[in-house]
Amino acid sequence: xxxxxYLLAGTFAAVIHTGPVSANAVYVSNEKDNTVTVxxxxxxxxxxxxxxxxxxxxxxxxxxxxxxxxxxxxxxxxEIIDTATHEITGTLPSGPDPELFVLSPxxxxxxxxxxxxxxxxxIDVDKKSVISEIPVGVEPEGMGISPxxxxMVNTSETTNxxxxxDTSTHEIVAxxxxxxxxxxxxxxxxxxxxxxxxxxxxxxxVIDNASREVVKKITFEIQGLRSEAIQPVGxxxxxxxxxxxxxxxxxxxxxxxxxxxxxxxKYILVGQRVWQLAFTPDGKNxxxxxxxxxxxxxxxxxxxxxxxxxTVGALPWxxxxxxx
Amino acid sequence: xxxxxxxxxxxxxxxxxxxxxxxxxQSMAQQNPATKPATEIRIGYIRAYEPQLALSVLDxxxxxxxxxxxxVAINDNNTTGRFLGQxxxxxxxxxxxxxxxxxxxxxxxxxxxxxxxTDISARQLLSIADLAKENGVLLFNVGSTDxxxxxxxxxxxxxxxxxxxxxxxxxLAQYLIWKQWRTWVLLYGSHEPDQLFADAIRRSAKRFxxxxxxERLYKDTxxxxxxxxxxxxxxxxxxxxxxNLPAHDVVIVADESEVFGSYVPYRTWDPxxxxxxxxxxxxxxxxxxxxxxxxxxxxxxxxATGRRMLGKDMQAWTAARILGEAATRTNSSDPAKIxxxxxxxxxxxxAFKGQKVTFRRWNWQLRQPIFLGDxxxxxxxxPQEGFLHQFxxxxxxxxxxxxxxxxxx
Numbered sequence: 001x002x003x004x005x006y007l008l009a010g011t012f013a014a015v016i017h018t019g020p021v022s023a024n025a026v027y028v029s030n031e032k033d034n035t036v037t038v039x040x041x042x043x044x045x046x047x048x049x050x051x052x053x054x055x056x057x058x059x060x061x062x063x064x065x066x067x068x069x070x071x072x073x074x075x076x077x078x079e080i081i082d083t084a085t086h087e088i089t090g091t092l093p094s095g096p097d098p099e100l101f102v103l104s105p106x107x108x109x110x111x112x113x114x115x116x117x118x119x120x121x122x123i124d125v126d127k128k129s130v131i132s133e134i135p136v137g138v139e140p141e142g143m144g145i146s147p148x149x150x151x152m153v154n155t156s157e158t159t160n161x162x163x164x165x166d167t168s169t170h171e172i173v174a175x176x177x178x179x180x181x182x183x184x185x186x187x188x189x190x191x192x193x194x195x196x197x198x199x200x201x202x203x204x205x206v207i208d209n210a211s212r213e214v215v216k217k218i219t220f221e222i223q224g225l226r227s228e229a230i231q232p233v234g235x236x237x238x239x240x241x242x243x244x245x246x247x248x249x250x251x252x253x254x255x256x257x258x259x260x261x262x263x264x265x266k267y268i269l270v271g272q273r274v275w276q277l278a279f280t281p282d283g284k285n286x287x288x289x290x291x292x293x294x295x296x297x298x299x300x301x302x303x304x305x306x307x308x309x310x311t312v313g314a315l316p317w318x319x320x321x322x323x324x
Numbered sequence: 325x326x327x328x329x330x331x332x333x334x335x336x337x338x339x340x341x342x343x344x345x346x347x348x349x350q351s352m353a354q355q356n357p358a359t360k361p362a363t364e365i366r367i368g369y370i371r372a373y374e375p376q377l378a379l380s381v382l383d384x385x386x387x388x389x390x391x392x393x394x395x396v397a398i399n400d401n402n403t404t405g406r407f408l409g410q411x412x413x414x415x416x417x418x419x420x421x422x423x424x425x426x427x428x429x430x431x432x433x434x435x436x437x438x439x440x441x442t443d444i445s446a447r448q449l450l451s452i453a454d455l456a457k458e459n460g461v462l463l464f465n466v467g468s469t470d471x472x473x474x475x476x477x478x479x480x481x482x483x484x485x486x487x488x489x490x491x492x493x494x495x496l497a498q499y500l501i502w503k504q505w506r507t508w509v510l511l512y513g514s515h516e517p518d519q520l521f522a523d524a525i526r527r528s529a530k531r532f533x534x535x536x537x538x539e540r541l542y543k544d545t546x547x548x549x550x551x552x553x554x555x556x557x558x559x560x561x562x563x564x565x566x567x568n569l570p571a572h573d574v575v576i577v578a579d580e581s582e583v584f585g586s587y588v589p590y591r592t593w594d595p596x597x598x599x600x601x602x603x604x605x606x607x608x609x610x611x612x613x614x615x616x617x618x619x620x621x622x623x624x625x626x627x628a629t630g631r632r633m634l635g636k637d638m639q640a641w642t643a644a645r646i647l648g649e650a651a652t653r654t655n656s657s658d659p660a661k662i663x664x665x666x667x668x669x670x671x672x673x674x675a676f677k678g679q680k681v682t683f684r685r686w687n688w689q690l691r692q693p694i695f696l697g698d699x700x701x702x703x704x705x706x707p708q709e710g711f712l713h714q715f716x717x718x719x720x721x722x723x724x725x726x727x728x729x730x731x732x733x
Contacts, residue, residue, distance in 0.1 A: 097623070116623050118403055137407065138400045139620050157617065158645075158674070159404040160652070175407040177653065180674040181617070200674040226717065228679035 024280055025083065025322040026287055027068055028296055029056035030313025036070060036081070037312035041280050041287075041321060044298055044308045050086050053079050058100040059318040062125075063107040068320070071098040071112070078112065078123075083322065093130050095121040100184075100318075102143040102152065104167070111152050113140040120154050120163075122170060132170040136163045144185030144194055146209065153194050155182035162196050162205070164212060174212040178205040184276075186235040186244075188259070195244060197232035204232055204246060206262070216262050225251055234276035238301065239283050245299075247274040247288055254288055256304050266304050270297040278319040289316040362411040363657045365401075367644055368437035369394055369416045370429060370452075371467070372444045379586035382699070385634075390443045390466055391416055392629045393637030394644045396621075399628065401648030410651055414644070419444070426451055433459050438659045441643050443467030443636065450477055457481045460659060462666075464643035467636060470520065474687040475723060478730035483666070483688045485608075485642040489524035491722035492606040495694025495706035496599055497528035498720070502708045505573035505597070510539040511566070511588065512578035521601060522578035537570040544583045562591035569594065576600040603698065606706070609638035610697040615705075616678040642675050642690065649673055678705070684719070687730040691718035 023042035029052075030037060036056060038048040053072025060069050061083070068081040071094065078092040078101065094101075097116040104111070109131070110123040120140055122132040137159025144153045145167075152165040160182060164174040179201020186195045187209070196205045204218040220230045231249030237259065238244075244257040250273050256266040271290025274297075278287050285307070286299040294314055298307040369391060378384045386392070394414055401412040415437060417428050425444055429452045432440060440456065441464045442449055449465060450473075456463050457479065465473060465484045474488055487495075500506070508529060512522035522539075529536050542565065566575065566588070575592055577600040579585030585602035597603060611632035614622065621641070625633040633641075650665040651657060665671065672680035677693045684691055694706045711720040719725070 115620055116627075135406075138403045139617070156404075157620075158400055159407070160649075160674075161404070161407065163407075172407075180672065180680060200672070200680045228717075 022282065022324055024324065026278070026280075026296070027059055027061065027320050027322070028289060028312045028316045029059040029070055029318045030315060031055055031057055031291070031317040032314035035313045036068070037316070038086070039296065039310055039312070041285065041298075044310055046310065046312065048086055049313065050081060052081070052088065053077060057317045058098065058112075059320045060101065060103050061320045061322055062103070063323060065322045069101070069103070069110065071101060073097050073099055073115075078110070090128065092123050092125070092128055093121075094123065095119060095130070095133065100141055100143050102145045104145060105147060105149040109167070111143055111145065111154075113143050113154060115139050115141060118156070120152075120165065134165060134170050134172070136172070137161050137175075142183050142185040142196065144187050146187050146191045146194075147189060148191055151191075151209065153185040153187075153196075155185055155196055157181045157183065157199075160198075160201075162194070162207060176205075176207055176212055176214065178207075178214065179203045179217075183233045184235045186237055188237055189239055189241045195235050195237065197235050197246060199231045199233055199249065202227060202230050202232065204235065204244075204257075218257060218262050218264070220246075220248060220251070220255055220264060222248075222251055222253065222267055233274075234288075236277045236279060236286065238279070243301070245277055245286055247277050249273055249275065252290075254286070254299065268299055268304055268306060270299070270306060271295050271309060275316070276318045278321050280321050281324045287319050287321065289319050291315050291317065362405070362409050365405075365410060365412050365647070365651050365657045366435075366437055366439075367394070367398065367412060367414050367647055368432045368435075368440035369414055369640070370419070370425060370432065370440055370442050370444060371416070372419050372421045372423065372425065372448060374421050376582075378582045379584075383582070383586065385636075386631055388629065389634055390441075390636040390640040392625070392631075393633065393639065393641035394441055394466075396625050396628050396637075397641040397644030397648065400624075400645065401651070404648065404652055408652060408655055410657065412644075412648060412651075419448075421445065423448075424451070426455070429455065433461065437461065439464070439647050439662075441466050441640055443640070446470040446473050446477070449473060449482070453479045453482055462659070462663060464646070466639040466643050471524070471723060474689045475729040478687045478732060480688070480732045483643070483646070483683065483690070485639045485646070485690045486636075487608050487692060487694060488689065488722050489521050490527060491689075491692075492694060493521070493524035493528040494531065494721045496604065496606040496696060497525075497532045497534060498706045498708040498711050499604075499696050499704050500574060500599065501532045501534060502710070506534045507571065507573045508534055508536045508576050509566075509569050509572045509574075509596075510536050510576045510578065511584075512539065512541060513581050513583050513585070514541060514543045515581040515583070517580040518578050518583075518601075521580055525576050525578055525600065536576075537572055540565065542579070542584045544581065558587045559591060562587050563593045566592040566594070572596060574599055575603075577602045604696055604703060605698070606694050606696050607635040608692060608694070609633060609635045610695040610702045612697065612701045613676070613695060615702070616676050618676045621676050638675070642673065642681070645675070646673055679718075682716075682718075684725070686725050686728055687732065689722070691716060691721075693718065694721055 026039040028037045036050040054074035058071035078094040080090045095114040101112040112121045120134040137156025139157035142155035162176045179198030181199040184197045206216040230251045234247035246255040253267040271293035273291040295309045463482045471488045577585040589598040650662040654661045707717045
């Protein structure tokens with residue numbers, strides 16, 4: 001049945017992708033085998049496997065596409081990889097157990113969640129030095145930054161808060177309670193809202209960035225699945241701000257949400273334990289990491305159908321795509 | 325004259341103050357929550373402790389078992405509390421096993437404790453439960469697995485984060501059934517807790533369709549434990565003790581008192597796996613569990629205590645975190661609000677077990693998955709796939725609502 005769906009989706013995708021599709025490198029961190037897999041976004045095939053430090057999780061790329069940053073959690077460092085040579089060229093002083101991070105819109109500052117130390121470390125990327133350490137709640141994880149770069153949001157998984165941080169003072173300016181185990185923070189492209197996923201709570205809290213209040217709580221329901229199996233993790237919102245995609249962990253699906261009505265319009269079946277998401281720069285594809293099936297799934301964002309799944313390394317965690 | 329000159333001065337002063345106020349960072353109040361006068365939330369902890377022996381030195385309970393978990397939770401609560409002006413403290417009182425705990429508890433009452441974690445026997449707990457209720461005190465049983473505390477002797481002011489023996493036995497039984505190891509032999513000890521664990525195993529066998537083909541009692545005759553001669557004897561004793569059993573898939577050991585159980589694995593007459601209080605052991609936590617964010621609490625615990633986290637540590641951590649969660653979400657230290665929050669049907673907590681843990685509202689037992697592990701790692705987690713329930717699959721573990729003898733008043 002699933003193969004049939006893929007086949008259908010593939011045919012459909014072939015029809016709509018008639019124009020030239022640019023090829024971008026897709027980078028996937030594999031938590032269990034200490035590698036980053038490089039996949040070509042056009043051919044959807046693995047082109048390279050890079051050996052990295054221990055337990056790679058958070059992964060992002062510089063805005064010029066020249067440097068890849070990888071949280072090597074068990075090495076207590078962030079590794080810098082030259083995307084031309086695929087060599088590790090340096091490290092950033094991330095502080096202990098870096099898990100997730102976010103790069104400022106100007107590309108100069110990296111904000112890192114240090115899960116074991118209840119800190120957010122602020123790093124000057126060029127100088128490779130620590131600018132500040134901000135004490136936050138227990139088990140900091142999700143990191144989001146407003147499009148204007150003025151507000152950074154960190155979520156703490158045991159404290160269950162979204163901490164709003166002023167990036168000019170590095171001070172917390174608001175703490176908003178959300179549901180259990182908040183894992184990811186994603187701003188809308190217009191900066192009006194930040195969406196927070198709660199893994200154990202099973203919800204998305206939509207926080208208004210002006211009032212810093214939860215304006216909507218989105219819940220999920222999938223026929224035949226226990227509510228406990230629905231565990232929202234990664235969140236991505238389209239460039240036009242109209243659709244949000246939420247990875248639902250062991251529910252093996254990505255939810256598609258209309259950001260106007262907050263209604264879930266579709267559940268896309270991908271692979272097992274779907275964790276993080278990334279768009280291709282043209283916005284035409286969304287890529288999900290499926291931890292337990294050791295693959296990633298390319299999704300067509302127009303039809304919201306899966307196009308193809310590609311086997312990567314062991315326990316794929318994070319994903320980022322090179323800019324054009 | 326003087327009046328005329330002071331009025332504008334006052335105005336200027338007020339204006340200056342106003343300027344100062346508007347120029348102050350808008351977010352000051354939220355920026356420095358630590359400077360707010362903190363509301364103190366005291367959590368008591370009463371335990372009956374005496375050093376215990378075990379058949380293996382690796383299994384000797386650490387002196388701070390349980391208390392260490394509560395302390396880590398207090399730290400977690402305080403990190404969150406900084407943002408809300410709440411501070412948490414732990415007041416630990418230690419008595420002996422089988423000692424009268426009422427005087428110690430009365431002292432806790434005079435110190436104003438409203439929430440007390442208990443790691444004492446069922447008998448001791450029942451001696452203070454009603455006294456606690458009269459004084460508006462909530463008790464959290466973090467130590468006793470006795471089913472009776474959740475059944476005939478349940479109380480509306482006593483919550484249980486420790487699993488029951490029936491939950492532990494059901495968690496184990498589901499896995500054995502899933503493995504198709506349906507034919508069991510039961511070896512049980514002669515002390516009361518051993519008999520209670522054996523009862524739980526018998527109940528699970530009936531519930532899930534396993535067959536106990538023979539039972540054998542191992543009497544505690546006070547023989548040498550870890551001495552050289554002891555080991556030699558054991559190697560000869562255990563095969564003989566398990567000789568001539570009917571055909572069976574697995575040997576179940578019920579020996580909470582650590583008299584013979586740990587000697588059974590690898591020494592049975594027939595080569596069979598061992599489970600129960602030795603071999604494959606069910607518990608509320610495993611020191612090697614890394615799934616579901618577990619490595620984070622494990623790292624935190626090791627850093628704070630220098631040892632790995634055990635079941636009782638997790639049970640105490642969970643109880644203290646429940647109180648922290650209630651204080652955070654209600655933004656209050658008011659016992660009435662905290663109790664109402666915990667007793668609400670939507671209450672839940674994240675506890676590194678892959679799904680939220682909640683309370684059974686008919687007897688205030690915490691619903692939770694059961695870990696099955698050996699000395700090295702986690703083998704499986706129950707409930708097992710396929711054991712379905714109309715309300716929560718976690719209710720396939722232990723005494724369920726239709727069977728409960730608990731009547732809360």
